[in-house]
Amino acid sequence: xxxxxxxxxxxxxxxxxxxxxxxxxxxxxxxxxxxxxxxxxxxxxxxxxxxxxxxxxxxxxxxxxxxxxxxxxxxxxxxxxxxxxxxxxxxxxxxxxxxxxxxxxxxxxxxxxxxxxxxxxxxxxxxxxxxxxxxxxxxxxxxxxxxxxxxxxxxxxxxxxxxxxxxxxxxxxxxxxxxxxxxxxxxxxxxxxxxxxxxxxxxxxxxxxxxxxxxxxxxxxxxxxxxxxxxxxxxxx
Numbered sequence: 001x002x003x004x005x006x007x008x009x010x011x012x013x014x015x016x017x018x019x020x021x022x023x024x025x026x027x028x029x030x031x032x033x034x035x036x037x038x039x040x041x042x043x044x045x046x047x048x049x050x051x052x053x054x055x056x057x058x059x060x061x062x063x064x065x066x067x068x069x070x071x072x073x074x075x076x077x078x079x080x081x082x083x084x085x086x087x088x089x090x091x092x093x094x095x096x097x098x099x100x101x102x103x104x105x106x107x108x109x110x111x112x113x114x115x116x117x118x119x120x121x122x123x124x125x126x127x128x129x130x131x132x133x134x135x136x137x138x139x140x141x142x143x144x145x146x147x148x149x150x151x152x153x154x155x156x157x158x159x160x161x162x163x164x165x166x167x168x169x170x171x172x173x174x175x176x177x178x179x180x181x182x183x184x185x186x187x188x189x190x191x192x193x194x195x196x197x198x199x200x201x202x203x204x205x206x207x208x209x210x211x212x213x214x215x216x217x218x219x220x221x222x223x224x225x226x227x228x229x230x231x232x233x234x235x236x237x
Contacts, residue, residue: 001015001016001017001018002014002015002016003015003016003044003047005048005051005052007051007052007055007058007059008055008059012034012058013034014033014034014035014036014051015033015034015035015036016036016037016038016047017035017036017037017038018037018038018039018040019037019038019039020039021037021038021039022039024036024037024038024042024046024047024050025037025038026050026051026054026057026058028057028058028061028062028065030065030068031065032062032065032066034051034058034062036050036051076093076124076127077120078093078095078112078120078123078124078127079093079095080093080094080095081093084110084127085187085188086105086110086131086134086186086187087138087186087187087188087189087190088187088188088189088190088192089107091105091106091107091108091109091110092108092109092110093110093112094109094110094111094112095112095114095117095123096111096112096113096114096117097113097114097115097116097117098113098114098115099115100113100115101113101114101115101122101126102126102130103126103127103130105130110127112126112127114126131183131186131187132162132183132186134186135162135181135183135184135185135186136162136183138185138186138190138193139160139162139181139185139193139197140160142190142193142194142197143158143160143179143197143201146194146197146198146201146220147201149198149201149220150201150202150204150205150220153204153205154177154201154204156177158177158178158179158204159176159177159178159179160178160179160180160181161178161179161180161181162180162181162182162183163180163182163183164182164183164184165180165182165184168182169181169182169184169185169196169231170182170185170196170197170199170200171200172200172201172203172204174203174204174207179197179200179201181196181197181200188230188231189230191227191230192227192230192231194221194227195221195224195227195228195231196231198217198220198221198224199217199224201220202216202217202220
């Protein structure tokens with residue numbers, strides 16, 4: 001049931017659900033929906049009063065979700081002039097038509113050549129394929145450099161896999177000797193990739209994130225906190 005209320009001079013709509021609940025329950029969802037549940041015994045006047053008392057909470061939650069939404073990277077349209085992050089630095093996208101779908105990238109320009117510059121899916125697929133290949137190249141190189149620090153505890157070099165991950169940069173499976181990394185790592189600075197690799201290798205020694213885990217990680221990478229802080233400002237794609 002949709003209702004409306006004025007909070008701090010602004011009109012807001014909220015969803016009211018009548019349930020067999022003891023207390024009034026208030027939630028503000030990430031999509032901006034204000035949701036409240038109450039039993040049939042609670043009057044509309046009491047519900048409105050409750051919302052007014054919690055106006056600051058509601059408005060702060062809505063503002064926070066708006067800021068999070070605004071901070072999300074915009075979906076690329078793969079047009080000349082757009083910017084894309086590679087290893088932590090922005091590159092200017094330049095679209096060209098050619099006989100072969102390919103990507104060339106330097107410190108400033110990501111040149112995307114495709115057979116049809118109007119084909120969005122073709123452009124996206126070409127860039128994503130290139131990004132995955134670059135991620136594999138960079139991460140494997142860092143894994144090889146990092147392995148000697150863990151060789152005593154991981155006698156057999158692990159199998160390195162890659163895939164798109166929604167909420168993690170990497171994972172470790174000690175039982176199968178497999179490390180898996182998020183292909184989106186190609187977007188973050190090399191120092192952050194090194195941190196993720198060291199972090200996952202340390203899981204061969206400690207399964208959880210205990211104090212012992214971080215002590216062992218610090219022996220290999222004393223500045224891991226600084227690297228993690230930089231990484232935490234990035235979004236998992």
